[in-house]
Structure formats: C-alpha cells, structure tokens
Amino acid sequence: MSNLLATGSSALIAFQRALSTVGHNVANINTPGYSRQRVEFEARDATYFGYGYQGNGVQIVDVRRMADSLATSRLLDSGGELARLQQLSTLSSRLDQLFSEKATGISAPWSSFFDSVNALSSNAAGSADRESVLAQANALVTRFRQIDQHLDGLDIEVNAGLTAATDEVNRLAKEIAQLNGQIGGSSSPSGDLLDRRDQLISELVAFTGGNAATQDGGLVNVFSAGGQPLVVGATASTLVTVPDPYRPERLQVALETNGQRVTLDKRALGGQIGGLVEFRTTVLDPAMAELGRIATSLAQTFNEGHRAGMDQYGQMGADFFTLPAPRLSSNANNTGNASLTTSVGSVAGLNAQNVLLRFDGAAWVATHPDTGASIPMTGTGTAADPLVVNGIEVVLASGTPAANDRFLLQPTAGAAGNLGVAITDPGRIAAATPVKATTDLANTGSGKLSGLKVTDAANAALLAPADIEFIDATQYTINGTGPFAYTPGQTIAYNGWSVVLDGAPAAGDTFSVGPTGANSSDNGNAKLLSNLDDARVLNGGTLTLNGAIGGLTTQVGSAARQADYSAQAQQVIHDQAQAARDAVSGVNLDEEAADLMRLQQAYQAASQIIATADTLFQSLLAATRR
Structure with missing residues (x-):
C-alpha cells in the first residue's frame, strides 16, 4: 500500500512539473530567441522483493532545451548579412530619391540654366535675358550646394550611426561575457539563460557580422566579420570610434582589447556597422566625388568659354563661376613640414577617385587609398614641373616632406558645395565674340570672310587691329608681314583668332579684324556657351556634361x-534559416495543447492512484478498529 502511494506521488509530482514546463512554453511563445523545453521522464529504480523487481514510479531526469546548434549558426550568419544589406539598401534608396526626384535633383536647374544661355544667344543685348542667365546660374549653384549639404548630412548620419552602434555592441558584449561567467560556473545551466545568451549574440552579430564558437565548459566566443574577438569567455572587448587620420571629421571603428587599439578594416566589417561603412565607401563617396567632378567641369569649361568672349563694357570676359582648389589633406602622423597646393590641370583627364600621395624619401608615389594599386603620375612637384595625377596639378609650395609622409588628394569631393557665381552685373556676361571682321567696301574680288572665332583668349594682342591685304589672288599680308600663300577656303590665324576666307580676292582687296567694342549685340560667344553642356570635355573628350549628369x-x-535586390534575396535566406530553427526550437501551440491534454489526463490518473491507496488505507484502519 505504501509502495502504491509512493508510485502515485512520484507520478503526480512528475506530471505537475511537466504541466508547468508546457505552460512555460506557451507563456514564452512571443519571447524572441526562446527555445521550447521538453521534460524527460525516467522510471525510478525498482525494488527487489524476492520474486522479482517491482517498479517505484517515475522521475524527471532533465528539462531539455530543444535547440540545434547548426540551425542557430545558420540563423546567426544570415542575420548579420541581412542587417548589413538592409542598412545599405535603406541609405542608398534615400540617395537615389535625392538625385532622381525632379524637385531635389540637379537636372531641372541644369537645363534651366543652359536654356537661359540659349535665350541670351538669341537676344544678346536684352537686359532681361542677361538677368535671367544670372538668376538661373544662382539657382543652379544653390541646387549644387543643397545636394552637397544633403550628402554631408548623410555622412554625419553615418558617424552618428557608428557611434550608436559601437555603444550598443559594447553593452551586448559585456552582458554576453557576464552570462558566459554564469553559464560556465554551472554544471546544468537553465535553458532560459542559454536562450538569453543566444539572443544577445544574435543582436550583437546584427551590428558587427561575424560568428560565434562554443568552447569547453559551455562558454561562447564571439568574433566580428573580420575575425576580431568581441567576447572571449567572460571577457568583452570594447569598440570605439576614432577620427580618420586624413579627415578628422569622419569616424572610423577601432577595437580595444588587452590595452591595444586596432582600427578595423572597413572591408572586414559586417552587420549594421558594415552596412554604414559600405554605404559611405561605395555609394556616398563616389556620388559626392562625381557631383563635384560635374561642378568642377562645369566651372572650368564655362569659365574658359566665358573668358573667350567680350562683355557689354568692351572688356574680355572674366570667370563666370568661382571654385575652390581640390582638397588635399595631410596625414596626422606626418613628420615633415611640406605644404602642397593643388589646381585643376585638365578637365578631360579629371578623375573623381581619391589618390594617396606618399613621399618615399626620394620621390612622390601615387596609389589608390583602398587597394594600394599604383596610379600613373608625372612631374616632380615644382612650380615649373608640377605633379600631374588624374587631371590635378600638385605643387610643393613650401617646406620639406619626410620619408613616408602621406597626403590624401580628393580631386572633386566637396566642390559642389563651394561652387559660386563670380559676377553680379548682367553687363559683365561676355556674350559677344571679342573681335569682328569687316570687308572693305572698295574690294573688287569675290572673297568673303566667315567663321571668325577666338582660338586663344589669353593672347595679349587678341584685340589689336589687323588688316589682311591681298597682293594678288594667291598671296596676302597681315599688318604688312608676309606675304603668305592663299588658297580659297583656307583658315587664316593671327593674334589668337582665326577666320575662313572663301572666294577669289583681287589684288588690293582688304579685310580687317578688330575689337568688337562696348554695347555690342553680337551673340557669337553666347552661342558657344549655350552648347557647352553637349561638349565632349570629360573622360578624355568622350563624355559630355549632360552625359555625366545622366551617368x-x-x-x-x-x-x-x-x-535592394540583395536585401530581398537575403531576406528569403534568413526566413528559411529562421524556419529551420523554429522547426526545432519554436513553440507550436497545437503541439503544446496536445501535450497539455495528455499530461492533464496523466495527472488525473495519478491522482486516482493516490485516491485508491487512500481508500485501501482507510479500509485497513476500519478493519483494525473492530
């Protein structure tokens, strides 16, 4: 009878605890990272009664955490990659909207500016058309600056994101290390404690990428995507942000461990941090540099064309746009005192990519700052023989470089934000060709002038009057010099201008070229300026400015x-990994309900065993009272 009571009691206790476990599973169905638990039953050791062994009921030997380490590892890997791609996609989409929307992009004000120049070419003397050119130029410059400011704002967001992410990584790593200490000191850690650690590791890897490795004693070590240790046993490393050695306003991520600080390679970062750095490196910086290249090319090309014209005051045109010199930043660890100056040498050779200039002790070397690949460069760095790399000229202005001194050249970065309009007086717009050609009314031949254009606006004698006089039909002089041979249709060039002469001049025929003068309605230069957006001035003369904007x-x-495509594909992979993990560890309400009913019935049956034992005992007591 006592054996029956003990057997029933063991069953009652075991089923009660099993019911509690099922209830714990149901209660945590929405808990992130929770792994369902299952009670393991085992028969108690039997007792030998001479005729054989008789059982003594049941006992619980383990509350098993249902987890698959392989499925958990797959989910960890896919989660870190998904976080990286989602971060990259989100920021890239914002940048795409900035450039593609008419209200925020560069195309609309760009077209309006060149349309106004084209209108001026139809009415070069019109004051309203001149005012319109200046207004549209200022609108274009404003849009360049707005876009550049937005790009700078995204760069600041990346800095803020890196700072926030490193703080969160440090918090998670510290808590994981603490849990490692608790789990490592326990022979049988609770499943809830293990779930909590796995969830924290998943959150940590979502920031840094990487993986986790379990060691003896149940401790888990966590490593970043580049293999740097974030958590080793009960010790957590610390992530910090440090200034870029060339651009202190820009932050990098470094790892502090064992008293040492190591700057993490941007190519070895994953998770959200990796997405932030990758966006800045592969999307934001190239867009900022290309926008600056377009602004620089516009300013250089338009200024060159504008200087080849004459304004309403009879003066040669000056620069229409203002533009700063290309950026050159010295490394914070340089030991020399060299000071370098930069200028744009060739628009056709202008390349937006950054260049690392290093002095090797004897000469300057140009390399790509990310890959270390060599970049062609000519010159020695003197004023007479400047360094020329990617269309930029660099001159050693003062000081002396030390061996291994380094400078980061950013040919076009930030140029769009500093573009300006140099003139405010509409009369200073150089719409006229600075020289004009006339034919003497007394000429008797059929010679006609056409195609007068300026070939060298910097020629000091450009505006000096010049007379072309024909000795006969095949020879001419210019201001008494010559004679020069003549064939119909040939180009005559002098003092920075050229003109085409057709027909058959007679002896004594004279043609004159001289300054256009003030208040001219000539539109020759305005016509040239209005077509500069379609001039092939970039990429060695193969790409137009319009093409660059479209590009x-x-x-x-x-x-x-x-x-976005990559993020969507990774989301599918992550969902599959999550489903594989949930198939093993997830709580299924139908399954738990079935277990609940089964255990409830078993509990009730165990209660009946105890009730039966009690009835037998009461019968025995009643018999002994008689």
Whole structure:
C-alpha cells in the first residue's frame, strides 16, 4: 500500500512539473530567441522483493532545451548579412530619391540654366535675358550646394550611426561575457539563460557580422566579420570610434582589447556597422566625388568659354563661376613640414577617385587609398614641373616632406558645395565674340570672310587691329608681314583668332579684324556657351556634361537597386534559416495543447492512484478498529 502511494506521488509530482514546463512554453511563445523545453521522464529504480523487481514510479531526469546548434549558426550568419544589406539598401534608396526626384535633383536647374544661355544667344543685348542667365546660374549653384549639404548630412548620419552602434555592441558584449561567467560556473545551466545568451549574440552579430564558437565548459566566443574577438569567455572587448587620420571629421571603428587599439578594416566589417561603412565607401563617396567632378567641369569649361568672349563694357570676359582648389589633406602622423597646393590641370583627364600621395624619401608615389594599386603620375612637384595625377596639378609650395609622409588628394569631393557665381552685373556676361571682321567696301574680288572665332583668349594682342591685304589672288599680308600663300577656303590665324576666307580676292582687296567694342549685340560667344553642356570635355573628350549628369543618376540608382535586390534575396535566406530553427526550437501551440491534454489526463490518473491507496488505507484502519 505504501509502495502504491509512493508510485502515485512520484507520478503526480512528475506530471505537475511537466504541466508547468508546457505552460512555460506557451507563456514564452512571443519571447524572441526562446527555445521550447521538453521534460524527460525516467522510471525510478525498482525494488527487489524476492520474486522479482517491482517498479517505484517515475522521475524527471532533465528539462531539455530543444535547440540545434547548426540551425542557430545558420540563423546567426544570415542575420548579420541581412542587417548589413538592409542598412545599405535603406541609405542608398534615400540617395537615389535625392538625385532622381525632379524637385531635389540637379537636372531641372541644369537645363534651366543652359536654356537661359540659349535665350541670351538669341537676344544678346536684352537686359532681361542677361538677368535671367544670372538668376538661373544662382539657382543652379544653390541646387549644387543643397545636394552637397544633403550628402554631408548623410555622412554625419553615418558617424552618428557608428557611434550608436559601437555603444550598443559594447553593452551586448559585456552582458554576453557576464552570462558566459554564469553559464560556465554551472554544471546544468537553465535553458532560459542559454536562450538569453543566444539572443544577445544574435543582436550583437546584427551590428558587427561575424560568428560565434562554443568552447569547453559551455562558454561562447564571439568574433566580428573580420575575425576580431568581441567576447572571449567572460571577457568583452570594447569598440570605439576614432577620427580618420586624413579627415578628422569622419569616424572610423577601432577595437580595444588587452590595452591595444586596432582600427578595423572597413572591408572586414559586417552587420549594421558594415552596412554604414559600405554605404559611405561605395555609394556616398563616389556620388559626392562625381557631383563635384560635374561642378568642377562645369566651372572650368564655362569659365574658359566665358573668358573667350567680350562683355557689354568692351572688356574680355572674366570667370563666370568661382571654385575652390581640390582638397588635399595631410596625414596626422606626418613628420615633415611640406605644404602642397593643388589646381585643376585638365578637365578631360579629371578623375573623381581619391589618390594617396606618399613621399618615399626620394620621390612622390601615387596609389589608390583602398587597394594600394599604383596610379600613373608625372612631374616632380615644382612650380615649373608640377605633379600631374588624374587631371590635378600638385605643387610643393613650401617646406620639406619626410620619408613616408602621406597626403590624401580628393580631386572633386566637396566642390559642389563651394561652387559660386563670380559676377553680379548682367553687363559683365561676355556674350559677344571679342573681335569682328569687316570687308572693305572698295574690294573688287569675290572673297568673303566667315567663321571668325577666338582660338586663344589669353593672347595679349587678341584685340589689336589687323588688316589682311591681298597682293594678288594667291598671296596676302597681315599688318604688312608676309606675304603668305592663299588658297580659297583656307583658315587664316593671327593674334589668337582665326577666320575662313572663301572666294577669289583681287589684288588690293582688304579685310580687317578688330575689337568688337562696348554695347555690342553680337551673340557669337553666347552661342558657344549655350552648347557647352553637349561638349565632349570629360573622360578624355568622350563624355559630355549632360552625359555625366545622366551617368551620376544612373550610378546612384543602380547602386540602390542592387542593394535592394540583395536585401530581398537575403531576406528569403534568413526566413528559411529562421524556419529551420523554429522547426526545432519554436513553440507550436497545437503541439503544446496536445501535450497539455495528455499530461492533464496523466495527472488525473495519478491522482486516482493516490485516491485508491487512500481508500485501501482507510479500509485497513476500519478493519483494525473492530
């Protein structure tokens, strides 16, 4: 009878605890990272009664945490990659909207500016048309600056994101290390404690990428995507942000461990941090540099054309746009005192990519700052023989470089934000060709002048009057010099201008070229300026300015779409990994309900065993009272 009571009691206690476990599973169905638990039953040791062994009921030997380490590892890997791609996609899409929307992009004010110049070419003397050119130029410059400011704002967001992410990584790593200490000191850690640690590791890897490795004693070590240790046993490393050695306003991520600080390679970062750095490196910086290249090319090309014209005051045109010199930043660890100056040498050779200039002790070397690949460069760095790399001229202005001193050249970065309009007086717009050609009314031949244009606006004698006089039909002189041979249709060039002469001049025929003068309605230079957006001035003379703008919009849009496609594909992979993990560890309400009913019935049956034992005992007591 006592054996029956003990057997029933063991069953009652075991089923009660099993019911509690099922209830714990149901209660945590929405708890992130929770792994369902299952009670393991085992029969108690039997007792030998001479005729054989008789059982003594049941006992619980383990509350098992249902987890698959392989499925958990797959989920960890996919989660870190998904976080990286989602971060990259989100920021890239914002940049794409900036360039593609008419209200925020560069295309609309760009077209309006060149349309106003084209209108001026139809009415060069019109004051309203001149005012319109200046207004549209200022609108274009304002849009360049607005876009550049927005790009700078995204760069600041990346800095803020890195700071916030490193703080969160440090918090998670510290808590994981603490849990490692608790779990490592326990022979049988609770499943809830293990779930909590796995969830924290998943959150940590979502920031840094990487993986986790379990060691003896149940401790888990966590490593970043680049293999740097974030958590080793009960010790957590610390992530910090440090200034870029060339651009202190820009932050990098470094790892502090064992008293040492190591700057993490941007190519070895994953998770949200990796997405932030990758966006800045592969999308934001190229867009900022290309926008600056377009602004620089516009200013250089338009200024050159504007200087070849004459304004309403009879003066040669000056620069229409203002533009700063290309950026050159010295490394914070340089030991020399060299000071370098920069200028744009060639628009056709202008390349937006950054260049690392290093003095090796004897000469300057140019390399790509990310890959270390060599970049062609000519010159020695003197004023007479400047360094020329990617269309930029660099001159050693003062001081002496020390061996291994380094400078970061950013040919076009930030140029769009500093573009300006140099003139405010509409009369200073150089719409006229600075020289004009006239034919003497007394000429008797059929010679006609056409195609007068300026070939060298910097020629000091450009505006000096010149007389072309024909000795006969095949020879001419210019201001008494010559004679020069003549054939119909040939180009005559002098003092920085050229003109085409057709027909058959007679002996004594005279043609004159002289300054256009003030208040001219000539529109020759305005016509040239209005077509500069279609001039092939970039990429060695193969790409127009209009083509560059279209290319920039396509470049940003393509990067955004690619990031979005990759994020969507990774989401599918992550969902599959999550489903595989949930198939083992997830709580299924139908399954738990079935277990609940089964255990409830078993509990009730165990209660009946105790009730039966009690009835037998009461019968025995009643018999002994008689």
